[in-house]
Amino acid sequence: MHELAVTESVLEIALRHAGQVNADRVTDIYLVIGRLSSIVDDSVQFYWNIIAENTLCQNANLHFKRVPARLRCVDCQLEFEVQDSLSPCPQCGGYHINVIGGEEFYVESIIVEKEGATV
Structure with missing residues (x-):
């Protein structure tokens, strides 16, 4: 259910910015x-189709870009990425x-049409 709340926030952000440029x-x-x-991407898409109507x-169109987890080892200060599950420091x-x-979860960009032109 928490995807509904974040999807509503995305809609609010998109509508606010579209309104600012009279899209x-x-x-x-x-x-x-x-x-x-x-x-969960599929849940966001599901709620989007309903609330954006x-x-x-x-x-x-919603475009999802997943970014990897970045960790820092407190013992040796190595910064490293993990793709799937948390793991120990690869150095120590x-x-x-x-x-x-x-x-993170944020809106990176929004594309709008204004009087036939894409902005």
Whole structure:
């Protein structure tokens, strides 16, 4: 259910920015989602299709870009990426790590049409 709330936020952001430029419609929205976030692309798309109906965002394409998790080893200070699951530091084997990236979720860009021109 938490995807509904974040999808509503994406819609609000897109409508606000489209309104600021007096857009006729929103055509594309690019989202960045960290590997460690609990956001499920298919759920966001499902809710989007419902809540964007009858708005400037109806039929807008959502584009999902997943970014890897970035960790820093507290023991040796190595920064490294993990793709699937958390793992020990590849340099020292330690498990004392801090997450420095991969939990993000944000709108990277929005493409709108205004009087037939793409903005």
